[in-house]
Amino acid sequence: MPSTLQTVARDNEGYLLNPNDWSELLMEQLATEQELVLSEEQRGIILFVRDYYDQNATVPEARKVLKYMTEQWGKDKGTRKYLYQLFPHGYAQQACKMAGMRKPLKLMLDL
Secondary structure, eight states, X not given: OOOGGGGSOBOTTSOBSOGXXXXXXXXXXXXXXXXXXXXXXXXXXXXXXXXHHHHXXXXXXXXXXXXXXXXXXXXXXXXXXXXXXXXXXXXXXXXXXXXXXXXOOOGGGOO
């Protein structure tokens, strides 16, 4: 059975060209491609990005993600340092990619 990744259009860095092609199965395959096994916190952030995109037709800036993290897991985990522990290659490079976003053009996404 072919991977969902083989059936969706992506750019040269692996970002989806159409965010509407995203699914949770695709999220898992993108994580595997990046050699990640997603934790519940990582999934929470990715799903937050998806929900935010669905409501606002834009990717949330990192500060909005930090606010979400603080609300969900407390002040100790609502930090840039913890976000980078979850996504060591950067919020835009990993979380946004696994959330099915196009490659972000704004630098405000990363800290």
